[in-house]
Amino acid sequence: MAGKEYRTITDVKGPLVFLNKTEPVAFGEIVELRLNDGSMKNGQVLDTSDDMVVVQVFEGTAGVDRTTGVKFLGDVFKLPVSKDLIGRILDGAGRPRDGGPEIIAEGNADIIGAAINPYARQSPHDFIQTGISAIDCCTTLVRGQKLPIFSASGLPHNDIALQIARQAKLTASDEEFIVVFCAMGITAEEYNFFRSDLERTGALENAVLFVNLADDPAVERLITPRLALTAAEYLAFEQDYHVLVIYTDVTNYCDALRQIGAAREEVPGRRGYPGYMYTDLAMLYERAGLVKGKKGSITQFPILTMPGDDITHPIPDLSGYITEGQIVISRELHGSGIYPPINVLPSLSRLMGGTIGEKTTREDHKCVSDQMYAAYAQGRELRGLVAIVGEDALNERDKQLLSFSGLFEDKFLRQDRYEDRSIDETLDLCWNLMSNIETKYLVRLDQQWIDKYHPNDKKE
C-alpha cells in the first residue's frame, strides 16, 4: 500500500486534512503530502474509517488544495536513534538543523512511547545537587524525578534552567548528565540564549537539541517533546546515560493541543483545552524515572509559564497533579531584585522526604529545611500584620521572625547565576541565618543537631 498516492482530499480545516475513501489506513500512520509546487509536508492519521481519513499536518496546511497528493507510509511515527544523536541539533520533526549529516540509525523507536510498568520501576533516591540553595535545601531534586518550573512571562526561568543544566551533579558519584533540550514554540532569541550558553560552557557536546520555534508549525509541537523523550529513553535505557530533559514551554504545547482539538470540533474541557489533556500531559511527564536492571535514568525539568500568573490555570494545575512537585517562580521576588526568585512556600519536591538525610545530603537536612520553611512562612505572614499595626506592636519572637524573612530572601535565596553552592555550604548558611532567632523559638530543630551545628553552640 505504501507508494500509492491519493488525490481524494475533500476538506481542509486548520491543520487537518480530510480524505475520502482509501485503502485501510492505520490509526497513527505517518503521511506524506506532495503539494503542486513539489514541496513536501508530513502528517499523521488522527481518525480512520472505511469512508474517511483525518490527517493532522505537522507543517500546517498552507498551500494544500484538493489536488494535493497524499501518501500513507504504512508505519507509525518513529525516530531513528543512535548514540550519534549526542551533540546534534534537530528540528521539531527530528531532521538535522545544524547542517550535519542525517542520523545513521542503530534502531527506530516508536515516538508515542509505552508506559513503564510500575512494577518494573525503581524508586528514585539519589540526590542531585543543583548548587542553588533554595532548590537543594527546600525542594531537593532527585534523579529520576519530574520537577517542573512554574513560571510566568517576564521571569528568569530560562536562567534557572540553564544554571541547573550547568551545575547539576550527583554527590554520590562523578557520573555526568546528558542534556536533552526540547524547545516548543519559544522565540529564536530564547533559543539562541540557550544554545550559546550550552555552547560556551561546552555542554553542547553532551546535549541533544530538538527545536521547534515560535514561527515553526504549531502542530509540529505535538511531536517535538515525544521525539526528545524517545531520544532520552534510548540514551537512558539502552545506552546507560543519565539524562536530564529540559523542555520549554509546556504552555505552547498545550495551546497546540487545543488548536487541534478545536479544528476537530471536539467537546472542549476547561478554558477550551481538550478533556484528554491530563492523559496527554501524563504521557510526557511519566516518561521519567529509573527502571530495575538498567543503569541510566531520565530526570525531567519541564518549564511552563502560567498564563496570568495563575497557578489554578488548567496547564499548571494538571501538571501539578502529575509531576512530583514544582518550583514556583515569584514575580514579587523578581521585582525586589532577587535571583533566583524562587518562592519556596508553594514549591514542593515530593521525592525529597525519601531522599535527604545522612546517606545522601546531611543528617540535619530534614529538620533544617522544615525550620527554615516554617520560620520564613511565619515571617512572611507577619509582614501583612506589620503593614496594619506597625512593627512595634509585635512581640519579641515575631520581631525576630520578621527580620529573618528578610535575611532568608537576601542571603539564602539570592545567589549569583554562576554561584555553585555545595549542600554543606547551603546547610551551614541556613544555620548561620537561623542563629538570628533565639533557639527557644526554633522548635523544629532537634537538640542533637543544635549542639552539633548551631554557630553559637557548636562544640569544636
Add this chain to the structure above:
Amino acid sequence: MSENGQIYRISGPVVTAIGLDAKMYDVVRVGDEGLMGEVIELHGEKAVIQVYEDTSGVRPGEPVINTGLTLAVQLGPGLLTQIYDGIQRPLPVMQEKMGTFITRGVDADGLDQERKWTFEPVAKKGDKVEGGQTIGTVQETETIAHKIMIPPKMSGTIKSIKGGDFTVSETVCTLDDGTEIAMMQKWPVRTPRPYMQKYAPDTPLVTGMRILDFLFPLAKGGAAGIPGPFGSGKTVTQQSLAKYSDAQIVVYIGCGERGNEMTEVLDEFPHLIDPNTGKPLMNRTVMIANTSNMPVAAREASVYTGITIAEYFRDMGYDVALMADSTSRWAEAMREISSRLEEMPGEEGYPAYLSSRLAEFYERAGRVETLEGEDGSVTVIGAVSPPGGDISEPVSQGTLRIVKVFWGLDAPLARQRHFPAINWLNSYSLYPQSLDQWFKDNIAADFPEIRTEISSLLQVEAELQEIVQLVGSDALPIDQQLTLEVARMIREYFLQQNAFHEIDAYTGVEQQYLMAKAILTFQTEAKNAIEAGGLLEDVVNVPARSDLMRARFEGDYLTRIEGLVAEMTKEIAAAAEEN
C-alpha cells in the same frame, strides 16, 4: 451478523466495528493483535468499542472477535499481595512477558493458574449449600484465611468434596446436579455482588489519625471523600489509611496517578507492619495500579475491578477498606471516552451520567449481612482532585452529595506544613450519632462531650483569629488569649500528626481521648491559676506542658500521659503561687 466483525473506524481508544453480533458490555478482541476492548454503544449494525490498549497501527478491516463475556475478574486465592493493572492483569506477570514497558496484546490471568493452594473443607458430603456459603478455606497469607464460597445464584447438595492441594481451577467440590466448583469464581465488574441486606453502620473504622478518628470519624461500611488540590497530601493521607486503618483487607486503587508513587507503595508495604496484627501489611493488601499514562479505558475499568474484589472479601465476612486515588482521574477517563463518542456533554465537558456513575460506585460501599448471614463491610474512601482546588466542580459536588464524610484538604494548611492538612472548619462527618454508642462503650462515657468541646474551641479560635488579624493578640482580654493558647495546643499537639514518624503516625482511639482530655485539663488548670493571680505568660510556659506535647513522639505514651498531666497541673499551680 456473526460473532466476528470488522473494524470500521478507529479514533484513539474508541473503535467502531461492523457486522458484530454483540450485547452491551461484551468483551471483544480487536484487530490482528487481539487488543482487549468492551462494547459500550450499539448503533444499528455498528458496535462502538472502548479499547483497553493503545490502538496505533490498527487498521479498518481488521477482525473483531466477540468473546460473548462481560468484563469480569477472577476471584479466588492469590488476590492478596498482588498488584494488578486496571483490568486485573498482574503487573509482575506483564513484566515477565513484555519487559520494562507495557506493550500490547498480552493476556494474563488475574490468578496464578499453576500455584497449588491447600484447601480445607468445612462442608461435607450431603450438605445442602446455597450461593455465598463457605465450603472450605485456604490460608492465603499468614493473617488471612480465604473462604471458598459457592458462587452466588448456585445451590444444591454436595455430592463430593475433598481437601488437599489444588490449583484455583481444579474442582474441589461437586454438587448432585453435576456442577463442579473450583476455588476460582468469576464475577462481572459492573454488577454489584449480592448480599442479604444492608445494615446501618455502628462501628468506626479506626485509622490512627487523630483528626479523623476523633473529630470526623468514618464508619465501617461508610463512604468518605477527600478532595484537595495538588500538594495538599491526598496521597499521603490515602496511604496512611491503607497502612493503619483497622480493616482486615485493604484494596488500594492507584487510578490515573503517578508511576513512582505506586512503586513507592510496592517498595514500602512489604516492610511495614500492620499495627493490628503485627504482620506485614502486604498480607492483607490488593493493589490496582493504572497510572496516568496507561490506557485510559483501563483506567475507567480499574475502580470497578477494585470494588468487585472488595465485595468478594466482604462476602467472606471481612471488613474491607477500599481507597481510590483519584476518582477525578476516573471521571476524566469517562469524559474522554464520552467525548470520543460525541455524546452531548454535561457540566465542564463531563458526561451527563457522571453523578449517577459516582453514586452507583459509592453505593457499593456498606455494611451488609452476607448471603451466609455473616457481617461484612466495604468502606470506600475516594480522593478527589478538583482543578485548582475549587470544590464547586462536578466531580467534587457529585461525590459530596453521596458520601457522609468529607475530609477537606487545604492548600494553605499544607503550605504551613500542617499535616494532615485537613481543614477542621469545613470538614464534616455525619456518623458521630451512629458511632457515639461505640465510643461510649469502648472508650469513655464522656467521649462525645469531649469531642464537642474540642471542636467548639477550634470554632471560637477561628472567630478570635479574625480580630487578631486586625488588632494583634495583645489587645484581647486574658481569657481569650488563653483560649488562643489552648486552640494552638489542639492544632499543634493534637491535630498535627507526622505520617512518617514511627510512633506519631498511629494513635489509638483511647490515647486520642486522653490527649484531648489533657488539653482540656490544661485549659481548666490554667484558667484557675490565672484567676488565682498567675500571669498568663508564666502559666502557659510551664516546662511540663512542652514535655507533655513532645512525649507523643516517644513510646509508652499511653501509660505515661497520666503522670505528665499530673506534673503539668502541679507546675501550673506553682506558677500561680509565685505571684
